[in-house]
Amino acid sequence: MAKKSNVFLDITTNLDEELFEDIIKKESFKLQRIISQGHTTPEGEWYDQDRDEWVMLLCGEAILAFEGDEDVRLGAGDYINIRAHKRHRVSWTKPDAKTIWLALYSQPLG
Amino acid sequence: MAKKSNVFLDITTNLDEELFEDIIKKESFKLQRIISQGHTTPEGEWYDQDRDEWVMLLCGEAILAFEGDEDVRLGAGDYINIRAHKRHRVSWTKPDAKTIWLALYSQPLG
Numbered sequence: 001m002a003k004k005s006n007v008f009l010d011i012t013t014n015l016d017e018e019l020f021e022d023i024i025k026k027e028s029f030k031l032q033r034i035i036s037q038g039h040t041t042p043e044g045e046w047y048d049q050d051r052d053e054w055v056m057l058l059c060g061e062a063i064l065a066f067e068g069d070e071d072v073r074l075g076a077g078d079y080i081n082i083r084a085h086k087r088h089r090v091s092w093t094k095p096d097a098k099t100i101w102l103a104l105y106s107q108p109l110g
Numbered sequence: 111m112a113k114k115s116n117v118f119l120d121i122t123t124n125l126d127e128e129l130f131e132d133i134i135k136k137e138s139f140k141l142q143r144i145i146s147q148g149h150t151t152p153e154g155e156w157y158d159q160d161r162d163e164w165v166m167l168l169c170g171e172a173i174l175a176f177e178g179d180e181d182v183r184l185g186a187g188d189y190i191n192i193r194a195h196k197r198h199r200v201s202w203t204k205p206d207a208k209t210i211w212l213a214l215y216s217q218p219l220g
Binding site: 003004005007008009011031038056077078079081083104106107 | 118133184188192
């Protein structure tokens with residue numbers, strides 16, 4: 001019997017690096033918990049992913065930048081779909097509190 | 111460009127019935143928002159699903175009952191994996207506040 005876990009617990013105290021952890025990993029999709037605290041995508045770098053991504057903030061605050069598009073500010077409960085190859089970066093996350101994300105990566109629709 | 115949405119908003123005021131809404135629907139998985147307020151699985155009925163389910167509570171409280179196994183009480187942030195054909199039911203949800211779930215259904219591992 002599976003045991004429950006809690007997405008707000010078991011967080012390493014060392015957040016020198018942004019934390020990426022798989023919650024579920026299957027062939028067709030992957031669900032991750034991401035924990036940021038002031039972390040951003042390095043200046044000038046973009047994520048350009050083969051997979052669609054759905055991302056939701058569970059707590060904290062973040063700003064996503066999209067190439068040639070408007071920034072999107074996310075707070076608790078906000079979610080957004082990022083289509084494969086939509087170039088984006090995390091331009092800001094709250095520096096004084098943890099930002100916890102759920103990210104669901106999946107094969108793009110045909 | 112996709113717009114953000116918020117999992118805590120756009121909730122119908124009529125919760126006579128438990129609310130099931132697709133957030134993402136693909137061939138290999140489906141992500142749903144479920145909103146309960148005092149709703150339970152009818153007495154004596156069990157969910158017996160062909161798909162694996164991962165379920166997380168975003169707010170509220172609920173109790174899952176598993177056939178031949180211990181109940182699991184869930185609060186905000188708690189999540190659990192329910193393997194395909196693991197018979198289960200929702201035996202209680204908080205009556206005086208909304209319980210919002212994320213449920214991710216996917217094809218079982220080979």
